[in-house]
Amino acid sequence: MEVIDLKKLIKFYPNKISREMLSDKPEMRIALMCLEAGQMLEPHKAPLRLMMYCVEGKGTFIVGDEEIVADEKTAILCDPLIPHGFRADKGERLVVMAVVTPVE
Numbered sequence: 183m184e185v186i187d188l189k190k191l192i193k194f195y196p197n198k199i200s201r202e203m204l205s206d207k208p209e210m211r212i213a214l215m216c217l218e219a220g221q222m223l224e225p226h227k228a229p230l231r232l233m234m235y236c237v238e239g240k241g242t243f244i245v246g247d248e249e250i251v252a253d254e255k256t257a258i259l260c261d262p263l264i265p266h267g268f269r270a271d272k273g274e275r276l277v278v279m280a281v282v283t284p285v286e
Contacts, residue, residue, distance in 0.1 A: 186212070188237055192277055194218050210283050217241070217276045222269035230282040232260040234268060241276035243268045 186204050191214055193200050200216040211230075214237075215223060225244045234243055240253040244267045245260050251271070252258060260266045270276035 188214065188277075188279065192216055192238065194275060199223060204279075208284070210281060212282075213280045215278045215280065217268075217270035217278075219270050219273050219275060221276075223267045225265040225267035227263050227265050228282065229262050230284060231262060232266060233281045234258045234260065234266065235279045235281070236276070237279050238275070238277035239270065240274045241268050241270045241278070 184205070191202055191204070194216050196218060199221055200214075202214045204212040204214055217223070234257070236243075236252045236254055236256045236258075238254055240251070243250045243252055243258050244265065245258060246264050246266075250258060268276065268278060
């Protein structure tokens with residue numbers, strides 16, 4: 183068993199996205215990203231299944247050609263090889279936990 187206390191891991195940087203790998207196992211990887219208002223993780227593709235979970239704040243999530251405005255406790259699922267990313271909206275910080283699993 184493993185317990186991850188996200189409250190202790192949330193940190194922000196004014197000039198870059200805070201990224202922390204919480205777990206890196208072959209069957210599942212978990213990362214935590216903290217964005218100041220206006221910061222963005224550019225859309226990119228990965229050959230993995232992905233869940234982007236909005237832990238705190240509000241932002242715009244990009245999945246393929248769609249933009250989804252989401253706030254706390256919202257999960258957005260993405261299929262492999264679909265471009266995905268997110269940004270912290272103006273005046274909002276954003277904390278996202280990304281969970282990726284291999285495609286079988």
